[in-house]
Amino acid sequence: MSLTQEQLDELREMLSCGFEQLDTAFAGCMEDACIRLSKDGVKQLLEGASLICMIGRGYEPVHVFLEEMPEIGQRLGEDTIEKVAQGVWKMSRTPNGKAILPFLQTLGTAARRLNSQEMFCQYVGLIFDMMEQTTRSTHGFHTTIPSAGLPDMLNQVPLLLSQLSLEGLRNWMEYGAKHYRTHPERQRDFFSLQSADSKAVFQRERHGTLFADIERRMDYYMKAMWEEKVQFVPYSAGFDEMRKPYPYYDELGLRIPDVLDEYEDPGIGIRVKATDRYRAILAHMAAHRRWTQAIFADNFSPFQRVAAEVFEDTRVEYLAMRLYPGLRNIFMSLHPMPIEDDCDPTKESCIRHRLAMLSYAVMDEDHPYQNEIILEFVDKFHEMMKGGDCSTREIANLALSFVARTRRQEDQLANVYFSDTEVDYRDDNRHMWKYHELGDEEEMFEQFEKRKGEEKEEEQGLPPRHYPEWDYHAKTYRPDWVSLYESLHPQGNIGVIDDILIKHSALAKRLKQLLDMLKPQQYVRERYQEEGSELDLDVAIRSLIEFKAGATPDPRINMSHRTDGRDIAVSLLIDLSQSVDEIPDGCNQTVLEISREAVSLLGWAVDKLDDEFAIAGFSSNTRHEVRYQHIKGYGEDWNDLVKGRLAAMEAGYSTRMGPALRHAASTLETRKADKKLLLVLTDGEPADIDADEEHLKWDCHKAVQELDQKGIYTHCINLDSKADEYVADIFGPRYTVIDNVDRLPEKLPKLFMALTK
Numbered sequence: 149m150s151l152t153q154e155q156l157d158e159l160r161e162m163l164s165c166g167f168e169q170l171d172t173a174f175a176g177c178m179e180d181a182c183i184r185l186s187k188d189g190v191k192q193l194l195e196g197a198s199l200i201c202m203i204g205r206g207y208e209p210v211h212v213f214l215e216e217m218p219e220i221g222q223r224l225g226e227d228t229i230e231k232v233a234q235g236v237w238k239m240s241r242t243p244n245g246k247a248i249l250p251f252l253q254t255l256g257t258a259a260r261r262l263n264s265q266e267m268f269c270q271y272v273g274l275i276f277d278m279m280e281q282t283t284r285s286t287h288g289f290h291t292t293i294p295s296a297g298l299p300d301m302l303n304q305v306p307l308l309l310s311q312l313s314l315e316g317l318r319n320w321m322e323y324g325a326k327h328y329r330t331h332p333e334r335q336r337d338f339f340s341l342q343s344a345d346s347k348a349v350f351q352r353e354r355h356g357t358l359f360a361d362i363e364r365r366m367d368y369y370m371k372a373m374w375e376e377k378v379q380f381v382p383y384s385a386g387f388d389e390m391r392k393p394y395p396y397y398d399e400l401g402l403r404i405p406d407v408l409d410e411y412e413d414p415g416i417g418i419r420v421k422a423t424d425r426y427r428a429i430l431a432h433m434a435a436h437r438r439w440t441q442a443i444f445a446d447n448f449s450p451f452q453r454v455a456a457e458v459f460e461d462t463r464v465e466y467l468a469m470r471l472y473p474g475l476r477n478i479f480m481s482l483h484p485m486p487i488e489d490d491c492d493p494t495k496e497s498c499i500r501h502r503l504a505m506l507s508y509a510v511m512d513e514d515h516p517y518q519n520e521i522i523l524e525f526v527d528k529f530h531e532m533m534k535g536g537d538c539s540t541r542e543i544a545n546l547a548l549s550f551v552a553r554t555r556r557q558e559d560q561l562a563n564v565y566f567s568d569t570e571v572d573y574r575d576d577n578r579h580m581w582k583y584h585e586l587g588d589e590e591e592m593f594e595q596f597e598k599r600k601g602e603e604k605e606e607e608q609g610l611p612p613r614h615y616p617e618w619d620y621h622a623k624t625y626r627p628d629w630v631s632l633y634e635s636l637h638p639q640g641n642i643g644v645i646d647d648i649l650i651k652h653s654a655l656a657k658r659l660k661q662l663l664d665m666l667k668p669q670q671y672v673r674e675r676y677q678e679e680g681s682e683l684d685l686d687v688a689i690r691s692l693i694e695f696k697a698g699a700t701p702d703p704r705i706n707m708s709h710r711t712d713g714r715d716i717a718v719s720l721l722i723d724l725s726q727s728v729d730e731i732p733d734g735c736n737q738t739v740l741e742i743s744r745e746a747v748s749l750l751g752w753a754v755d756k757l758d759d760e761f762a763i764a765g766f767s768s769n770t771r772h773e774v775r776y777q778h779i780k781g782y783g784e785d786w787n788d789l790v791k792g793r794l795a796a797m798e799a800g801y802s803t804r805m806g807p808a809l810r811h812a813a814s815t816l817e818t819r820k821a822d823k824k825l826l827l828v829l830t831d832g833e834p835a836d837i838d839a840d841e842e843h844l845k846w847d848c849h850k851a852v853q854e855l856d857q858k859g860i861y862t863h864c865i866n867l868d869s870k871a872d873e874y875v876a877d878i879f880g881p882r883y884t885v886i887d888n889v890d891r892l893p894e895k896l897p898k899l900f901m902a903l904t905k
Contacts, residue, residue, distance in 0.1 A: 640796025
């Protein structure tokens with residue numbers, strides 16, 4: 149890309165740097181930058197170079213930054229440019245200014261070798277950790293003596309990164325910093341790879357096969373075998389102290405370990421080269437990418453999810469081995485073979501042990517297992533695969549059956565059997581799941597697997613969620629008594645909801661006045677800001693005194709204000725039983741039509757307040773079929789999709805309210821809000837064709853008590869004129885009876901505002 153002189157002049161004006169030597173190289177640097185970076189990236193590059201120019205280290209650091217960072221920004225992400233510039237500025241504030249140029253010169257090598265923004269940032273962090281550990285002070289207050297070994301170590305970085313993993317580099321650096329912190333000469337010998345112990349530690353950490361050395365071969369492998377062009381994103385296993393990281397893939401690429409050792413099991417004489425271990429990891433993930441379809445995870449228990457993941461891992465490997473029979477030897481060599489009687493089910497949880505045995509038995513026809521249930525499900529697996537590729541949903545259903553057949557009470561024990569159950573070449577299966585409601589864990593991957601309202605086929609086949617029911621005669625729970633089926637409500641005509649809002653436009657105007665009063669008005673002062681709306685006089689005067697006294701003044705002399713917002717999460721549960729399809733006395737519309745109008749106004753009102761808000765409908769057809777339909781999720785805006793579902797609401801079946809309350813609470817309790825409110829809109833008391841009303845009433849009362857214990861405030865809006873006879877037995881004093889159903893559209897939003905004021 150050739151830039152005109154006018155464009156070059158414009159870019160030059162953005163660079164606050166007056167070095168004459170830079171004029172010669174500036175055009176070439178900018179042409180390369182404009183090819184590799186976006187406009188924002190070029191702007192960040194010039195701002196970073198201007199910042200480096202201000203540190204007063206001459207022309208060379210600026211030139212190296214402009215030369216190296218376009219390629220690094222293109223390879224690892226443009227936000228890396230600002231991080232490097234800030235890192236250089238931070239280094240310039242220490243006595244280690246002479247190390248800035250060698251540090252910048254290592255960045256290109258590090259980016260190409262590590263090929264991952266996460267690992268690149270970890271590398272930069274290692275440099276700064278070593279610098280802080282080896283920079284000393286004379287009197288113990290301010291660091292004044294630069295790190296003796298830092299420049300020498302930076303000169304060795306190309307060699308170190310070509311021979312060591314990032315974890316090995318960290319261990320080598322920590323050894324030198326720990327043992328030679330106060331010995332400058334020995335520190336230089338260590339970090340320049342001159343001393344004997346430096347070479348010994350270097351050789352000790354030099355193990356395994358670095359992925360960077362075989363990346364090209366693995367790239368050809370994926371293209372030739374799986375017809376995929378993928379981006380590899382290596383990670384280091386040495387920086388996660390809390391848990392062992394596993395391979396996985398997302399929209400950014402395939403996450404794989406940066407180094408692997410040769411696998412050896414002397415007991416059975418198996419050796420697998422590190423290259424073949426990488427091939428097993430990539431083949432497993434490629435098989436998932438080809439044959440796995442994401443399914444909803446909301447109704448799966450933790451045991452069911454683990455089982456479904458193992459069955460799906462086994463299915464895609466079975467299909468991969470069917471396509472490429474040579475993979476069987478690699479998979480079987482790396483898959484552990486659990487000993488059948490090693491796990492004592494009376495003392496520890498053996499669910500992982502059973503699943504690992506089944507997975508191995510599917511792969512190896514000569515397996516030694518005698519467990520009848522294991523053999524039965526191995527046969528079922530093979531029978532299912534004879535009919536074709538099968539599907540993720542079908543194999544998950546088989547996994548649910550396996551859990552139901554093999555589950556024991558001891559599986560709940562905290563002592564879980566792990567020996568020979570971890571298959572380390574398999575990924576963590578995050579791609580296998582999607583969610584109706586996104587929680588903290590799932591929000592990290594929202595962009596990778598977005599839920600679509602049109603995916604009706606996926607919604608209809610969710611496994612049931614089982615809930616207990618209170619037996620008021622026996623004064624105990626009936627465990628797993630009710631089966632609740634969850635789904636996303638189908639779409640309808642959004643024009644119906646728009647017409648409702650037009651019909652009640654006068655009421656909406658009155659509500660808007662109330663909403664304006666409810667919106668947060670109180671301002672909270674935020675002090676100690678470098679940039680703010682006004683000067684913080686106390687801090688400014690103190691900083692001026694420090695400046696006059698010759699000390700470094702605090703630059704955070706401003707303050708700003710923010711509005712103290714509402715922190716409320718609300719769930720509205722709508723009774724969609726057959727009775728709401730009737731027209732009450734004195735009305736021209738059914739209860740369902742009036743409820744739709746009221747909920748439409750409520751949804752519009754809550755959207756104006758920006759509160760977390762979810763809507764769901766429920767009905768039941770005996771304890772075996774309680775229907776729970778999502779209309780609006782907490783993470784959804786008040787949009788056409790939500791309006792379409794609201795417009796399509798239909799009445800049918802009965803009113804088993806207890807399980808619906810428990811299920812709504814299971815999602816509401818996970819929200820991070822100070823106040824959690826569950827509203828129930830119904831036209832009568834709980835009822836179903838397989839249970840008496842008294843039994844269901846006291847089960848519902850027990851469910852309300854359970855919600856109280858979870859910190860969820862429950863309030864019932866009842867449209868039955870006779871509700872006073874029973875509603876207090878269920879909800880206590882927290883209920884509102886609306887005799888004139890026609891006034892529901894007016895009263896429901898106002899009631900919500902009163903409850904959340």
